[in-house]
Amino acid sequence: MSAVPGYAHGGGQVEVEVVSEHGEVLATIPHMSYEAGRTRVVKKYLEAGKGRNYSIVIRNNSSARIGVVVAIDGRNAISGRKSYLRNDEEMYVINAYGNTKLDGWRTDAKTVHQFYFTERADSYSKKTFDDSSAMGVIAVAAFRGKERFEYLNERSLQKFPAPGSPGPAAGKDAAAGASVQGRVQKPEQAQREAGTGFGDEQYSPTIRVEFEPEQIPFARTLIKYEWHETLCRKGILRCGLPERNRLWDEGSYAPFPPGYPLPRGLR
Numbered sequence: 001m002s003a004v005p006g007y008a009h010g011g012g013q014v015e016v017e018v019v020s021e022h023g024e025v026l027a028t029i030p031h032m033s034y035e036a037g038r039t040r041v042v043k044k045y046l047e048a049g050k051g052r053n054y055s056i057v058i059r060n061n062s063s064a065r066i067g068v069v070v071a072i073d074g075r076n077a078i079s080g081r082k083s084y085l086r087n088d089e090e091m092y093v094i095n096a097y098g099n100t101k102l103d104g105w106r107t108d109a110k111t112v113h114q115f116y117f118t119e120r121a122d123s124y125s126k127k128t129f130d131d132s133s134a135m136g137v138i139a140v141a142a143f144r145g146k147e148r149f150e151y152l153n154e155r156s157l158q159k160f161p162a163p164g165s166p167g168p169a170a171g172k173d174a175a176a177g178a179s180v181q182g183r184v185q186k187p188e189q190a191q192r193e194a195g196t197g198f199g200d201e202q203y204s205p206t207i208r209v210e211f212e213p214e215q216i217p218f219a220r221t222l223i224k225y226e227w228h229e230t231l232c233r234k235g236i237l238r239c240g241l242p243e244r245n246r247l248w249d250e251g252s253y254a255p256f257p258p259g260y261p262l263p264r265g266l267r
Helices: 124-129 168-177 187-192 228-236
Strands: 015-020 027-036 038-046 052-060 067-070 093-094 100-104 104-110 111-120 135-146 194-203 220-224
Touching: 015 135, 015 220, 027 220, 038 104, 038 228, 052 111, 052 135, 093 100, 104 194, 124 194, 220 228
Parallel strands: 038 220
Antiparallel strands: 015 052, 027 038, 052 100, 067 093, 067 135, 104 111, 111 194, 135 220
């Protein structure tokens, strides 16, 4: 498991934010929040800015270390493998009352390649694994640790293949990805779908630690990011014409009273 630097922070639960490359928190639109067994599930929408880098900030506001599985477009952000948000996947470990900022796809213990919003065809998931089964979703599953744990010596994370050169595991997923699709999409809808690209290299050191997570996550946050026009089309954003000022904006002609015979051209 990979430990990331933690910084003191107060609060009551795990929080997940998406921030711009300038550190601004990107506004999200609540969709639903519910309990699924022992897991608290939160779903939100977010407007994606085409070509813009982004990072994920996760805050652990509890008094114990937690492990978080982070998946982008359905792929684990550390290993690149298809993610099901399970406790046996590679995860980041965050200290009690700490937080971390995740900037990209991890390729070794000291390097990530930046997340950026892009078209579906240019996304890391589609381009490398031909997988679009969870496109446009930032997912974080948070696990509490079991009582017993110990630190290990620092180790390098296993490097996963760069775009265009999938290894054996990636090849298996690529074959399955084409058949494990969700609802059928029209070609033009798929082309407009937002995804996350494999961007520039960035220094991001971690250390390898032992962390035994519980079976079930206590929290899951799912953020569905879409282009502005897609959010408008779905009715998530109100994108109609601006409201007219009744005194300033020019109006139309005076209307006829109810029941008054209309001229022939208006009937």
